[in-house]
Amino acid sequence: DSGVTQTPKHLITATGQRVTLRCSPRSGDLSVYWYQQSLDQGLQFLIQYYNGEERAKGNILERFSAQQFPDLHSELNLSSLELGDSALYFCASSVGNSGGEETQYFGPGTRLLVL
Amino acid sequence: QKEVEQDPGPLSVPEGAIVSLNCTYSNSAFQYFMWYRQYSRKGPELLMYTYSSGNKEDGRFTAQVDKSSKYISLFIRDSQPSDSATYLCAMSGRDNQGGKLIFGQGTELSVKP
Numbered sequence A: 001d002s003g004v005t006q007t008p009k010h011l012i013t014a015t016g017q018r019v020t021l022r023c024s025p026r027s028g029d030l031s032v033y034w035y036q037q038s039l040d041q042g043l044q045f046l047i048q049y050y051n052g053e054e055r056a057k058g059n060i061l062e063r064f065s066a067q068q069f070p071d072l073h074s075e076l077n078l079s080s081l082e083l084g085d086s087a088l089y090f091c092a093s094s095v096g097n098s099g100g101e102e103t104q105y106f107g108p109g110t111r112l113l114v115l
Numbered sequence B: 001q002k003e004v005e006q007d008p009g010p011l012s013v014p015e016g017a018i019v020s021l022n023c024t025y026s027n028s029a030f031q032y033f034m035w036y037r038q039y040s041r042k043g044p045e046l047l048m049y050t051y052s053s054g055n056k057e058d059g060r061f062t063a064q065v066d067k068s069s070k071y072i073s074l075f076i077r078d079s080q081p082s083d084s085a086t087y088l089c090a091m092s093g094r095d096n097q098g099g100k101l102i103f104g105q106g107t108e109l110s111v112k113p
Helices: none
Strands: A004-007 A009-014 A018-022 A033-039 A044-049 A053-058 A064-068 A074-078 A087-092 A110-114 B004-006 B010-016 B019-027 B031-040 B045-051 B052-057 B059-066 B071-076 B085-090 B107-112
Touching: A004 B004, A009 A044, A018 A087, A018 A110, A044 A064, A044 A074, A044 A110, A074 A087, A110 B052, B004 B085, B010 B019, B019 B085, B019 B107, B031 B059, B045 B052, B045 B071, B071 B085
Parallel strands: A009 A110, B010 B107
Antiparallel strands: A004 A018, A018 A074, A033 A044, A033 A087, A044 A053, A064 A074, A087 A110, B004 B019, B019 B071, B031 B045, B031 B085, B052 B059, B059 B071, B085 B107
16 A cells, blocks of 8 residues: 555546546655556656646646645546546655655556546 | 657566566656556556666566666566566656656566466
């Protein structure tokens, strides 16, 4: 158990809908990262927040957005869902904001299926 | 061309074999190199972490980084059925790139009893 929690574990929804994925980092960790894992693209970085502020951005679609709240939990919002958004979404956390020096601990993931 | 290339396998070996997993990369800014293990439908867990070039050993696992060749390896000695999983290499640059990790596709390993 990494100490990172994600809810829900599974999510089934329809195209065009909007969903929210939630992540609670390990106790004491200030950075939260979101990754998407699909069969064809592998594990891809979406976005990082550090202590409430956006820190780094990957190839995150405009239909996706995220935020980190004062209690440091984070939410990833996915809207206007398409079939291709079906994937595993992982949250990871690390202590600080030292880039690659930081060890990232991954949560169990949320499996999203868009029908 | 992807920044990080990894043979997806699958790789099947008998119990007790030495396993060699490899990744190549193109971005010379990468300084931090990691190997993650991912069991089916679970989150990746960190196995090995290496900064810059060199070797690092932890029990049955050895990680090697050759920055001149842009090539990293993970060796598993005396492989066990419990090692059956997908192994992902990951890399990161310096602080000004944030903390994003760039992952390889992952190699699926099966260790047969």
